[in-house]
Amino acid sequence: MSDNKDFVKEITNIDEDFAQWYTDIVRKAELADYTDTKGCIAIRPYGYAIWENIQNYADKKFKETGVQNTYFPVLIPESLLEKEKDHVEGFAPEVAWVTEAGGEKLEEKLCIRPTSETIITTMYAKWLNSWRDLPFVYNQWCSVLRWEKETRPFLRSREFLWQEGHTIHETEKEARERTLQMLNIYKDVAENFLAIPVITGLKTETEKFAGADETYTIEAMTYDGKALQSGTSHYFGQNFTKPFDVKFQNRDGKLEYAYQTSWGISTRLIGAIIMAHGDNRGLKLPPRVAPIQVEVIPIAQHKEGVEEKVSEIYERLKTKFRVEADFRKQVSPGVKFNDCEMRGIPLRLEMGPRDIENGECVLVRRDTSEKISVKLENLEETIEKLLEEIQNNMFEMCKKRMEEKTTEAHTLDEFQEKMNSNQGFIKAMWCGSAECEAIIKELTAAKSRCMPFVQEKIDNKCVCCGKPADKYVIWGRQY
Amino acid sequence: MSDNKDFVKEITNIDEDFAQWYTDIVRKAELADYTDTKGCIAIRPYGYAIWENIQNYADKKFKETGVQNTYFPVLIPESLLEKEKDHVEGFAPEVAWVTEAGGEKLEEKLCIRPTSETIITTMYAKWLNSWRDLPFVYNQWCSVLRWEKETRPFLRSREFLWQEGHTIHETEKEARERTLQMLNIYKDVAENFLAIPVITGLKTETEKFAGADETYTIEAMTYDGKALQSGTSHYFGQNFTKPFDVKFQNRDGKLEYAYQTSWGISTRLIGAIIMAHGDNRGLKLPPRVAPIQVEVIPIAQHKEGVEEKVSEIYERLKTKFRVEADFRKQVSPGVKFNDCEMRGIPLRLEMGPRDIENGECVLVRRDTSEKISVKLENLEETIEKLLEEIQNNMFEMCKKRMEEKTTEAHTLDEFQEKMNSNQGFIKAMWCGSAECEAIIKELTAAKSRCMPFVQEKIDNKCVCCGKPADKYVIWGRQY
Numbered sequence: 001m002s003d004n005k006d007f008v009k010e011i012t013n014i015d016e017d018f019a020q021w022y023t024d025i026v027r028k029a030e031l032a033d034y035t036d037t038k039g040c041i042a043i044r045p046y047g048y049a050i051w052e053n054i055q056n057y058a059d060k061k062f063k064e065t066g067v068q069n070t071y072f073p074v075l076i077p078e079s080l081l082e083k084e085k086d087h088v089e090g091f092a093p094e095v096a097w098v099t100e101a102g103g104e105k106l107e108e109k110l111c112i113r114p115t116s117e118t119i120i121t122t123m124y125a126k127w128l129n130s131w132r133d134l135p136f137v138y139n140q141w142c143s144v145l146r147w148e149k150e151t152r153p154f155l156r157s158r159e160f161l162w163q164e165g166h167t168i169h170e171t172e173k174e175a176r177e178r179t180l181q182m183l184n185i186y187k188d189v190a191e192n193f194l195a196i197p198v199i200t201g202l203k204t205e206t207e208k209f210a211g212a213d214e215t216y217t218i219e220a221m222t223y224d225g226k227a228l229q230s231g232t233s234h235y236f237g238q239n240f241t242k243p244f245d246v247k248f249q250n251r252d253g254k255l256e257y258a259y260q261t262s263w264g265i266s267t268r269l270i271g272a273i274i275m276a277h278g279d280n281r282g283l284k285l286p287p288r289v290a291p292i293q294v295e296v297i298p299i300a301q302h303k304e305g306v307e308e309k310v311s312e313i314y315e316r317l318k319t320k321f322r323v324e325a326d327f328r329k330q331v332s333p334g335v336k337f338n339d340c341e342m343r344g345i346p347l348r349l350e351m352g353p354r355d356i357e358n359g360e361c362v363l364v365r366r367d368t369s370e371k372i373s374v375k376l377e378n379l380e381e382t383i384e385k386l387l388e389e390i391q392n393n394m395f396e397m398c399k400k401r402m403e404e405k406t407t408e409a410h411t412l413d414e415f416q417e418k419m420n421s422n423q424g425f426i427k428a429m430w431c432g433s434a435e436c437e438a439i440i441k442e443l444t445a446a447k448s449r450c451m452p453f454v455q456e457k458i459d460n461k462c463v464c465c466g467k468p469a470d471k472y473v474i475w476g477r478q479y
Numbered sequence: 480m481s482d483n484k485d486f487v488k489e490i491t492n493i494d495e496d497f498a499q500w501y502t503d504i505v506r507k508a509e510l511a512d513y514t515d516t517k518g519c520i521a522i523r524p525y526g527y528a529i530w531e532n533i534q535n536y537a538d539k540k541f542k543e544t545g546v547q548n549t550y551f552p553v554l555i556p557e558s559l560l561e562k563e564k565d566h567v568e569g570f571a572p573e574v575a576w577v578t579e580a581g582g583e584k585l586e587e588k589l590c591i592r593p594t595s596e597t598i599i600t601t602m603y604a605k606w607l608n609s610w611r612d613l614p615f616v617y618n619q620w621c622s623v624l625r626w627e628k629e630t631r632p633f634l635r636s637r638e639f640l641w642q643e644g645h646t647i648h649e650t651e652k653e654a655r656e657r658t659l660q661m662l663n664i665y666k667d668v669a670e671n672f673l674a675i676p677v678i679t680g681l682k683t684e685t686e687k688f689a690g691a692d693e694t695y696t697i698e699a700m701t702y703d704g705k706a707l708q709s710g711t712s713h714y715f716g717q718n719f720t721k722p723f724d725v726k727f728q729n730r731d732g733k734l735e736y737a738y739q740t741s742w743g744i745s746t747r748l749i750g751a752i753i754m755a756h757g758d759n760r761g762l763k764l765p766p767r768v769a770p771i772q773v774e775v776i777p778i779a780q781h782k783e784g785v786e787e788k789v790s791e792i793y794e795r796l797k798t799k800f801r802v803e804a805d806f807r808k809q810v811s812p813g814v815k816f817n818d819c820e821m822r823g824i825p826l827r828l829e830m831g832p833r834d835i836e837n838g839e840c841v842l843v844r845r846d847t848s849e850k851i852s853v854k855l856e857n858l859e860e861t862i863e864k865l866l867e868e869i870q871n872n873m874f875e876m877c878k879k880r881m882e883e884k885t886t887e888a889h890t891l892d893e894f895q896e897k898m899n900s901n902q903g904f905i906k907a908m909w910c911g912s913a914e915c916e917a918i919i920k921e922l923t924a925a926k927s928r929c930m931p932f933v934q935e936k937i938d939n940k941c942v943c944c945g946k947p948a949d950k951y952v953i954w955g956r957q958y
Contacts, residue, residue, distance in 0.1 A: 035602060036559055037552040037589065042602050045547035045617065052548060068524035069531060073516040073638055074553075074591070074622055075575070080515055096554070096580035098591065102626030103572055110516065112553070112577065112591070123514060123521050132809070138524065142622070143553055147581030159552055330611070 014280050018224040025274050026153045029283045029343050039151040039158035049291035050270055057193050061185045070138045072119050075110040080118040083243045090210020094147045112145040120166045121244040130249045131170050139165040154271035155479050162266035168258035175259035179235040182263040183216045186231035195286035195395040196220045196276045201450030206434050213237045219449045222275035225405045225424035227449045227476035230272050233263035276398050283344030286394050287387035295340045296325040299352030309356050346390045367393050410459050419444045425476045429469040431462035439464050446475045493759050497703040504753050505632045508762045508822050518630040518637035528770035529749055536672050540664045549617045551598050554589040559597040562722045569689020573626045591624040599645045600723040609728045610649050618644040633750035634958050641745035647737035654738035658714040661742040662695045665710035674765035674874040675699045675755045680929030685913050692716045698928045701754035704884045704903035706928045706955030709751050712742035755877050762823030765873050766866035774819045775804040778812055778831030788835050825869045846872050889938050898923045904955045908948040910941035918943050925954040
């Protein structure tokens with residue numbers, strides 16, 4: 001931790017002003033900072049290291065399913081963006097336009113990609129010939145730009161980092177399977193890597209991606225009970241391949257348009273980690289994604305042999321875990337403990353003269369604050385076990401909260417009352433009309449999150465209009 | 480290899496039209512393709528896989544020296560770009576400007592980064608306080624945009640992928656050391672990973688980076704004897720830290736401006752690989768960077784047991800090497816051999832009924848066309864040895880060519896004559912004046928590449944003006 005000029009001295013209480021607590025964490029844990037480019041952040045090394053860990057985990061999972069990485073231009077000509085009607089309506093209002101370049105006004109303006117369906121589908125049309133060429137299962141890790149009015153670091157930044165996968169297939173069936181396959185990888189990333197339980201399901205027509213037939217989502221819950229859309233996977237059918245003329249000779253020798261999907265996760269996941277796990281002491285990172293899993297802190301560092309012995313332990317652990325040692329002389333162990341907690345490091349290792357004498361050290365868990373004395377000969381084994389326990393415990397804590405903050409509603413009054421008092425997910429039946437969604441949003445500020453894959457029959461009538469309803473929807477306020 | 484509609488049927492002869500041969504390779508080996516965004520390419524999976532291998536190798540080397548990855552905004556406000564005089568003069572003419580966003584005209588236009596010194600230095604000013612915070616050794620992997628008039632895939636694309644490292648230090652000495660440390664990593668990437676020998680040295684004032692005190696470079700030579708600047712590392716002194724007000728309290732308690740460096744390599748290296756190693760049969764990849772090291776091809780695939788046995792070998796090799804098997808039924812082994820050569824795969828493994836009977840297979844080297852029969856029990860060992868030999872041989876072949884195509888000149892006439900007949904590097908003395916550089920360029924189309932670290936005394940007078948000269952310069956025509 002550097003001693004920054006504009007260091008946030010205190011963080012806001014998480015229960016008093018969650019939004020302010022959030023930005024305090026972002027800055028005090030040195031994850032990111034505001035820049036002179038309004039609405040865009042700089043991701044600092046500690047924040048970026050979290051993103052790199054997410055990338056490595058997800059990229060490996062992608063590649064196991066045959067995904068290949070690529071790179072397509074950041075600039076998209078206006079005429080391409082306009083080719084698919086719903087898509088341009090959805091994205092045109094929030095794009096940034098390049099109108100001058102190389103000292104001249106451009107003949108056709110170019111937008112900075114808000115997403116790359118249009119430019120990639122254009123290339124697919126050039127490359128596709130026969131069914132034998134299919135599928136194309138391409139992905140790119142890049143940044144995109146969406147000119148949001150209100151921004152929040154990681155959650156809603158004008159520029160953000162993401163991956164966007166774009167695939168085309170020979171059959172509808174194969175494309176639909178790919179859509180769900182990628183959603184399942186996202187669920188795996190969220191739950192098994194980030195320790196964030198998610199609800200998976202289908203978005204309503206109102207909430208789906210501009211140009212998609214169907215959008216599937218993983219929805220997480222924040223500390224304050226709001227919903228956070230954390231990854232989406234879209235099935236396009238032939239919505240883009242028709243206007244972009246992506247056709248192939250099929251097995252019967254006939255020309256056919258390909259079936260398409262796209263899917264993405266972004267640096268928003270860093271926001272999800274902060275909002276799902278953090279507390280009044282700062283960030284709290286699940287061990288699997290944590291850039292530093294163990295922080296080694298000497299006690300009474302000035303005493304003979306302490307620095308030497310602690311260095312030795314640090315070097316030993318480095319071969320097995322992601323470890324950092326804090327040997328700063330100008331600050332007390334107390335300050336180091338606070339820094340370590342603020343940065344959410346899962347385990348703190350303290351070691352002073354008495355520990356050295358006894359051939360042991362003390363481990364302190366970030367999630368429970370529990371202190372454990374460990375004999376040095378058992379150190380690696382204990383750390384490994386504890387990191388596993390912390391990972392699981394953090395998932396269970398989030399899951400418990402999500403369960404506690406998920407309730408049912410059978411009437412609009414009940415919906416309003418519960419959303420206002422509890423703020424969380426509400427399960428309620430829906431008739432399928434966009435009007436009812438609009439009324440609910442107007443009255444409760446909650447939107448439909450998704451129609452979960454696992455459908456329950458809460459009731460047989462719509463929570464809003466009372467008409468017969470067989471769709472069970474999860475609702476929530478959103479970040 | 481897909482059967483593309485606009486597949487290049489033949490490649491141009493390398494000795495007849497090298498530039499056309501180059502673009503043929505780019506397209507036929509499916510490394511990249513032109514897009515609807517003029518001057519920008521799409522990097523296809525095979526090309527991107529090469530880039531990923533370069534990234535992984537370089538990123539690991541960077542991190543071993545303490546480099547941390549970060550991400551800064553793609554958009555830079557005009558006022559920031561203008562803060563350092565030489566820098567804005569150098570880059571402003573070739574930037575792309577965003578003037579509209581979110582449906583409105585912007586109050587201040589934003590350029591897409593051509594390089595990020597300005598936006599990063601601005602943030603360093605916010606984050607730096609004491610000498611204890613230093614150094615900042617940050618890097619980002621991203622894309623940049625430079626609106627070139629003439630473009631060529633990988634070599635000079637309007638958008639390209641690169642890494643840009645930006646560091647600030649407590650002392651000039653430390654910053655200078657970092658500049659050279661990174662240049663040495665680039666030399667290592669080029670020589671030991673890409674098998675491309677490079678000349679390292681200092682750029683002249685005319686050729687240095689806009690805003691730098693000193694620019695160091697690695698210069699490669701192409702098949703046709705041209706120079707390819709393949710990586711640069713800059714020492715800035717306080718040129719940026721003063722106008723951007725990046726100061727810190729030094730060890731004496733006084734305020735001091737930090738000392739700065741930046742350094743970058745890019746997807747241009749893919750162009751370097753093509754141009755240094757390729758031949759009339761296509762791309763030729765050094766084994767360490769090759770996405771596929773061994774291509775497994777069945778012979779008489781329809782015969783009983785062949786597919787099964789070849790699959791078995793493929794599965795066996797997959798655990799140890801990057802391997803692909805070509806089981807396409809609609810094309811002959813001959814076509815597969817050609818595809819394999821075109822894509823530059825270092826080793827081809829052929830296996831037919833007779834090989835199976837004899838418990839062996841045939842390995843064919845891409846670099847020498849040598850065929851080697853190998854007993855299956857020695858397969859892994861032999862492949863490992865051969866890949867190593869190919870890597871070394873490819874480096875030696877390039878080195879030999881560079882030596883052959885490097886000559887000395889003592890007069891302008893000799894310089895012109897040798898450059899026109901031989902096109903390669905010319906070693907010549909230089910008095911240090913920009914005028915002489917300009918005259919040489921005018922007469923020979925060659926620019927100064929660098930003043931090599933290892934200085935030789937070819938002569939005691941400038942090759943151009945004849946005045947006393949103690950600087951030994953390497954000159955060459957460039958891509």
